Amino acid sequence: MINAYSETIIEPYLYSCANIVTDVNDKFLDLTEYVLSELVGKSIKEVGSMLNFNLKSLEDKINNNYSGYIFTKFLNALEVDISISHGSETNSKLYTFVEKPNSRLNDKLIFVEQMFVDNTSGVAVYSIPDLILLKANQKYLNFTYSNYNKQENSIGKPISEVITGFIGTPAEVICNSVLISQKASYIKEFEFDNITKGKTYWDSTQTPIFDNGKMKYIFHTAVEVTQRVLKNQNIENQNKIINHQNDCHEHEIKSNIYMKEALKSQGEFLVNISHELKTPLNIIFATAQLFNVYCKSGSLDDNKDSIIKYIDSIKQNSYRLSKMINNIVDLSKIETGFLKLNLSNNNIVKFVEDIVMSVTNFTDSKGLNIIFDTNTEEKVIACDQEKIERVVLNLISNAIKFSNAGNEILVNINDKDEFVEISVSDNGIGIEKKNLDMIFDRFKQIDKSLSRNAEGTGIGLSLVKSIVKLHGGTITVESEYGKGSKFTVSLPSGKVSKENKIYNSELHAKDQSIRVELSDVYS
Known part of the structure; x- marks a missing residue:
């Protein structure tokens, strides 16, 4: 018998008597993609299992209200508000389901939807903060043990169940670092020991996805690289x-x-x-x-x-x-000797100061404080302005990548008579001592650390070193892990008698250069 109160409900609802589902409305069927015969006559526990949600435990919640995810017959995640009210009949309950507006996952992930279809890389989306698996392709599920390598067994489950042995592993550490820092993490050649497949290796990324300024999901990709390893x-x-x-x-x-x-x-x-x-x-x-x-x-x-x-x-x-x-x-x-410098005599102090001033709007938007300082007001040296601009912007870009909001970046000019020093220092995460010798190598990239704050090819510092060397200068780095880094470029103080000045600072599209050179940290 249908409760009279339920007839006035306009939201999707489910009605039960003595913990047996006796009625649902058409809106509930449309929402969950089930048909009436699949639900009526089932116990509340069974229907809750079909929705990947424990409806029975909802009765123990304060005010019998819950906000979270349920899953349709075809395993589409729905973010809903669920509430319980007691019907007029003994042991009868009315469960109402209100889907949150603009919360459909497919609308949020339009840019990466093709990755789920292509199935060339393992991709998955987890909710925050409870890390429930909301969506995954088969390539990703193949990464799991046999119990969870089918969508019907894994969608709606927490990551600790889907990835066996997750608790206490590097995977959990990386996941927690994303939740805390709200920045993407990357791990190269992660070793996974599967009982049936044996050891496999994966390049894995975990990227936070934001909604209205709040971290909403974690987008996880996994590419198998066993053959390469x-x-x-x-x-x-x-x-x-x-x-x-x-x-x-x-x-x-x-x-x-x-x-x-x-x-x-x-x-x-x-x-x-x-x-x-x-x-x-x-x-x-x-x-x-x-x-x-x-x-x-x-x-x-x-x-x-x-x-x-x-x-x-x-x-x-x-x-x-x-x-x-x-x-x-x-x-x-x-490398082939075809890059030539266009040297002209320039006030390096004014030139670098202009670059720093031009990036302040960007660093302000990142919550970073950038400061310019100098021990001289004028120092004219011979340099290629376009190339030195790229050097300075690259070093500032690196400082931004490895700094958090509230940190400080200092750009300093130090006149040493025979040469001039341009230094860029930060109080960010720093570089481990074992990696200092390789950061300027042409094809090296410190990818095996647990996190990467931004994208990049790993060739920027190699290019910086090469440009500085063409100028007859040197570049050095000082760093303490956890306390920050300082890169120092030393350029000769000489001048040229015949200038080749094709760079015009008045006409140069500095904003375009900034957007290009800071593109891997720009947002």
Whole structure:
């Protein structure tokens, strides 16, 4: 018998008597994608299991109210408010379900929806803060043990169940770091020991997704790299055998090892650059598809605000692509000896100060305080202004990447007579001592740390070092892990008699340069 009170409810509802479902309305069927015969006659516990939610435990909540997720028949996550009221009949209860507006997951993840369809990488979305698996593709579920490698067994479950042995592992540490720092984390060649498949290796990223300024989801990707790791391990083992068997040819062996390591580093560089190029291209391509949908449906005017936001996204990712291409081309020119400097005599103090002033709006938006200081008001030296601008912006970009809101960045000019020092220091996370020797290497990138605050190809500092060296200067770094870093560029104080000044600071599009050079941290 249907409770008379339920007939006045306009929201999706479920009515039970003695913990048996006796009625649901059409709106509940539309919401959950079930049909009436699949629900009526079932116990509250059974229906709760179908929705991946414990309806029975809701009765123990204060005021019998709950906000969270339920899951439809086809495993679509719905964010709802659930409440219980008691019916007129003995042991009868009315459960109402109100879906939160603008909360559908597919609308929030339009840029990455294709990744779920392609199934080339493992992708998943977890809720915050309870880390419930809201969506995943089969490639990601293959990462789990057999109990959870099907969507019906894993969607709606907490990460501690889906990923067996999650508690107390590096995976939990990384996940907690994302929740605390609200920044993306990356781990390279994560080892996973599956009972049926044995050891596998994965490159994994965890990226927070924000909604109205609040961290709402964690977007998790996992790319299997087992073949790459095993191949590299095989090369390393072969190198050890060669070293052991050919001690009398030590010099030749070391040369071979150096060549193999160089090839390995270049291979890793190609993998990294491919990933970095693919990310902005995916976003631009997805946005183009969205515009095509708007055009075909005639809804361009209705979506004007969204289109403006998406155009900004296209611009930002175009800047990222420009920076990567510029860096690769210039490194190649330097390596082959084709990059020439256009030297002119410039007041380096005024030049660097102008650069710092031009980025203050950006650092302010990040909650960072940037300060310029100098021990001299004027120091004229010969330099290529366009190249030195890139050096300074690159060092400021690195300082921003590894600083948190409230931190301070100091740009200082120090006149040392024979040369001038330009230093950029921060009080961010710093660099571990073991990594200091490799940060200027052309194909090296410190990726095996537990977190990366921003995207990047790992070639920026190599390019900076090469540009400084072309000027006859040097670059050094001082850092203490957890306390910050200081990069110091020393340039000769000489001048040139014949200037080649193709750079005009009055006409130069400084804002464009800033957006390109800071594109991997710009938001």
